[in-house]
Amino acid sequence: MRFLTLNIGASKAMLAEYALNGKRSLTLTAYGSGDLSAIDVNDPAALSVALPTVLHEILRNTGIKPAPLVVSLSGQMVFPRFAKFPAVGDQAKLDQLVSYEIEQNVPFPIDEIVSDCQFLGTTPEGEKAALIVAAKLEGVRAVTDAARSAGLKPVVVDVSPMAVCNALRFSDPALSGCVVLLDIGAKTTNLVILENEKIYNRSIPVAGNAITKEIAQSFGCSLEEAEQLKIERGYVSLGGVTEDEDEVTDRVSKIIRNVLTRLHVEVSRSINFYRSQQGGSAPSRLFLTGGSVQIPQLDEFFTESLQASVEYLNPFAHVAVGGKVDAAALERDAFTLAESVGLALRQTDLATIKINLMPPELVEQARTIRRIPFLAVGAATFLAALGAAWFAEVHATDVAKAQLDCVMARNDRLDSLAKKLKAGQDAVQAECDACDEFQRLMWQRSVALLRVRAVRESLIPGMWIVSWMPLASKDGKTAPEGARVTIRGWRDVMSKAEKDWAARNGGKRSTAATIVEASLKGRQVFDPEAVKIVSQKDLKESLVEFTMQVGFSAAPSVGADNAGRKGKAAAK
Secondary structure, three states, rough: OEEEEEEEOEEEEEEEEEEEOOOEEEEEEEEEEOOOOOOOOHHHHHHHHHHHHHHHHHHHHHHOOOOEEEEOOOHHHEEEEEEEEOOOOOOOHHHHHHHHHHHHHHOOOOHHEEEEEEEEEEEEOOOOOEEEEEEEHHHHHHHHHHHHOOEEEEEEEEEEEHHHHHHHHOOOOOOOOOOEEEEOOOOEEEEEEOOOOEEEEEEOOOOOOHHHHHHHHHHHHHHHHHHHHHHOOOOOOOOOOOOOHHHHHHHHHHHHHHHHHHHHHHHHHHHHHHHHHHHHOOOOEEEEEOOOOOOOOOOHHHHHOOOEEEEEEOOOOEEEEOOOOHHHHHHHHHOHHHHOOOOOOOHHHOOOOOOOOOOOHHHHHHHHHHHHHHHHHHHHHHHHHHHHHHHHHHHHHHHHHHHHHHHHHHHHHHHHHHHEEEHHHHHHHHHHHHHHHHHHHHHHHHHHHHHHHEEEEEEEEOEEEEEEEEEEEOOOOOOOOOOEEEEEEEHHHHHHHHHHHHHOOOEEEEOOOHHHHHHHHHOEEEHHHHEEEEEEEEEOOOOOEEEEEEEEOOOOOHHHHHHHHHHHHOOO
């Protein structure tokens, strides 16, 4: 079996071809890369334009033929989350909990994302540990559509950090304890922490390009010249008072150390967060991979700074290499192919993490293709029955044709009337929209004063407003959707008001704050469902303070009134 893998980094796309013998024997037969440094790979529009051309170029240069494709999304394009769920027996309830978790933590509407969940095992507390990954559907389609336009057939959409995790676990089957994996690329560093059933992932915006930019700024040269300096003369200075005899090399090494120190700070912060939030252990091993880990003495730097055993990930420890692959080039590129090996494992039964973010339409298309043999048998049976009934249907067809002509003529007349009706409805709707906009503007001119006055009129004499804090809208751009209003009042006045209220209501008791709350719920400018008391405290023996949260009601709509009148007319 032959298949392809595609991983898209910040500056290049890597396409590789593998052969699978049986279910577990992988062989790398060819690979190649294309330049994407001129675009932002996290921009779906830019990626959908540039990627097809790059893929065609790689296929042409390497001689790789189109085949089923396993593709990965970069860590910046996805929203990973490790979650724990109660061990409910009903799978439907568990699926509901997962859906709720996605809705609460992914900052996009549910119909604009594609997501997948994998349960990893049971925690010591008896909960189900799960990895949830989501991505914007627009970004996923940009990748899959570009691959399809190049003649490739996506079958799995994985994510970069999880693919590298699969490569690590495949290269070291005896992996145990708390392990950190750093995939240092061009623009970002993917950090993954693995420990038993736990997975923690974070994308850190400090990587190879940050070093190049610092060198360019320090030497006043172009980015291309700085990149050449980094490659030819760069290494990680191990600190102390030692200096390199070559001044340029010494400066470059110290710049590299300064940038990596920033990366070390972020790595340490992530480890501390993981340990405090997920109850994890201190890592004992660190694995390095990615295009930027070839800087000399990088492993010694992290050994010194993290006090852990540091190793370079060898993705080809258990993967064969075909005779047509350039061994010297592979030795240079091995660090950038770890993700590719992890993707290749998805076509075997050796992958431990199996996330698939395929767009729904491609999933349905794959199901349809699998149903084709059964559909063919059904179609043959249907055609045989149709042929047997054909002779009996000839006369009935003539009769039906005459009836159809009559129906079509009537349908044409109805279509003409429907178009006129639609034109009238559109005109009415346009007028309603214009009135709505005018009414909204008039509402905005006075609504702030109306809201403050409504609160003042709801207060018991002896109360006053202390502060009014608008609540930001959900999108952060439109007008506030509510406010927090802090109110103070004299205790004796409020006590008297509570007694008077009880006397008027058959002895029932209510606090002064609750009386104000009830009054606000009856005000037209507030949403009664969004009015509530959020806090109350005594400031002094004679003074009480409480805070109300109020939600603003929507501006009145002429269109809504018009629709209501239409409904009443129809009911009559």
